[in-house]
Amino acid sequence: MAQNQQIENFTVAITDQQKKGKGQHGKTWFSSPHKNLTFSVFTEFKELLISDQTYLNFAISLAVFDCLKKLNTPNLSIKWPNDIFSESKKISGILIEPNCRSTFIKTAIIGIGLNVNEEEFPEKIPKATSLKKIHKNNFILDEVLQMLLKELKYYIGLVYDAKFEYLEKKYLKELFKKDKVATFSNKNNAIFSGIIKGVSKEGKLLVCLENQSLQAFGIQEIKLLS
Numbered sequence: 001m002a003q004n005q006q007i008e009n010f011t012v013a014i015t016d017q018q019k020k021g022k023g024q025h026g027k028t029w030f031s032s033p034h035k036n037l038t039f040s041v042f043t044e045f046k047e048l049l050i051s052d053q054t055y056l057n058f059a060i061s062l063a064v065f066d067c068l069k070k071l072n073t074p075n076l077s078i079k080w081p082n083d084i085f086s087e088s089k090k091i092s093g094i095l096i097e098p099n100c101r102s103t104f105i106k107t108a109i110i111g112i113g114l115n116v117n118e119e120e121f122p123e124k125i126p127k128a129t130s131l132k133k134i135h136k137n138n139f140i141l142d143e144v145l146q147m148l149l150k151e152l153k154y155y156i157g158l159v160y161d162a163k164f165e166y167l168e169k170k171y172l173k174e175l176f177k178k179d180k181v182a183t184f185s186n187k188n189n190a191i192f193s194g195i196i197k198g199v200s201k202e203g204k205l206l207v208c209l210e211n212q213s214l215q216a217f218g219i220q221e222i223k224l225l226s
Helices: 050-070 131-135 141-160 164-173
Strands: 012-015 037-049 076-079 083-086 089-101 104-114 181-186 191-199 205-209 214-217 222-224
Touching (some): 050 083, 050 089, 050 141, 050 164, 104 141
Antiparallel strands (some): 012 037, 037 104, 076 083, 083 089, 089 104, 181 222, 191 205, 205 214
16 A cells, blocks of 8 residues: 555554464464454654664564553563563564665554464464463454554654653563573574573664673574573
């Protein structure tokens, strides 16, 4: 739509049945028809530098996090870079696709998948959960959507206002395994331990290794195992 016509900021495209859902780096997103929220939001920016894209990721992650928190979803955390976990199981995934010109992000498509009334997941994704599995009752999809869109508008407003320090502080407070020993694998599948200390301005995960050095890892360079 955005490529072929002028559309309003915060235009939402939603589907009840997603057949080719995609996640980070070509991964698929599983969703049974009519049970979950799978949607994309068109957003416009006037002066958001490409170098500040990390803060947009913080904002979107926090919007989903806060929506679930208001639904009394227990033991929430944000797994870097933007998966939302409840009780150490994934309940939501986010994919942000920016459209850049020169040094600025002009628009972005924010794709969100939220497991709402899903009851059964494929064996290949055992660490997944849904609002229904957690709360033991059905949710009205449109009500959850409206709550989530309200949070998105609020947090994207903080990006517009360049409240970057606030977004970073709040994101790091909810970051999964922060300041705790965690196990990782690298792109060569080598296993190592480290302590998550934060996220760099470029969006890389900062890990304190066993030799006490602080190293930054990109999304394709590291995988958090436990």
